[in-house]
Amino acid sequence: MGAFMLLSCVRHGESTYNAENRVQGQTDIPLSELGILQSEAVAQALADSSVRARSDRGVVTDVNAKADVQVEAVFERTEHRLWPPIELVWSSPLRRALQTAQIIARRLNVPIVTDPRLKELDAGVFQGRLRRDLETLFPEEYARWLAGDLDFVIPQGESRRQLMTRGAAVLRDIAAGPQQHVVVVAHGGLLTAALRALLGTEHTLNPFALQNASITRLRIEPAGVTLIELNNTEHLRDIGPASGGDL
Template sequence: MKIILIRHGETAWNAERRLQGHLDIALNAEGERQARLLAEALAPEHIDLIVSSDLGRARQTAQAVATPRNMPVMLEPGLRERCYGGFEGLLYSEIERRFPAEFAAWQARDVDAILPSGKNRGETFRAFYTRSTDAILALAAAHPGKDIAMVAHGGVLECAYRMALGLPLETPRDFKVYNASINRFRLEEGRLALESWGEVAHLRPAVLDELS
């Protein structure tokens, strides 16, 4: 089986570096363009199942891939972005000013740091890693031998990359996670194995690297 992990297209908040998390932000015009180009790039490929995070920006991206194929989109809340609690809706500069201690712990990659409360209850990075990778592996286990496209978020893709390469959660993220990128994995002995990362040739000239 193959697992194609896709990050949703661009949103206005991506473009201005405003943290989204569980807040439900739609694609902007560039994101819609990226989703169309993504669908064209994937058109020749065999896909048995299309699964998406239940947040709108991922659903829109997944639907762009599904519509030309006359396929449904299965929603999986486990593929949601990390919940950032009180950080959500703020620019990075605003987070640092309003929550200096929590911002410092986040930037230092304290994977068990508790985030401030907001509209939603924040997750530690460790809890998020477990939730997102469990969701990916559960989908693979439920559909053995199937080729699955999963549309999720930058943080989810980061977790999959770390699992596949065996990277400690505490290490800095020194790899790019692009909007509407194609990232290919396979399943080996119950774990993800990376085949290719960050395919964005279909999106030139403009792609963004963001976590939210």
């Protein structure tokens, strides 16, 4: 990592299970038709906000010229929402995230790298169930989940604390790479857990609600982590409502 790394974190577009209000966890579910449209919209938003060259007085500044001062100058122009060029897309290997990542990478003309640590929480016995049925099927377990117990392990799954540890570790590893700006396509639960760990809000119940195809930006540098943008969905206004929540 150089002076800093900018992570543009994207929750995948709506999946077929999101549309049914069904728990996904690590079940490999594809995008819905709406999710594909959302992914195309977020890809365009990322392309529009990442600049490869800029001219203030008719002279083009090549941001790819490896001059740190030029990249910093572009980054600091946040009032225009211009960021350093996106060089890489990281993705969960689960289909709903990978489909989203492929649409983004194709629009940006950058490669994709997958990492299994970016998968959603393993929701164990909750997976594949309609949310409205969980209280009846698993009354004790679902109550503990809703209470936000960090160490409660969903039967046959994992806990929020395990997810926070995994999520924070993978984002820090990504931030240690040589790029200046990357996209991370993952899941609502994973990204929320990672944010809680990195920003020191572990004991706050659901402080970050990330909608499908939203953009959340982090600046990670040796001095710490800064949340720059949270759950930006402006690019989805003409498409329709996006789902929130985790899992």
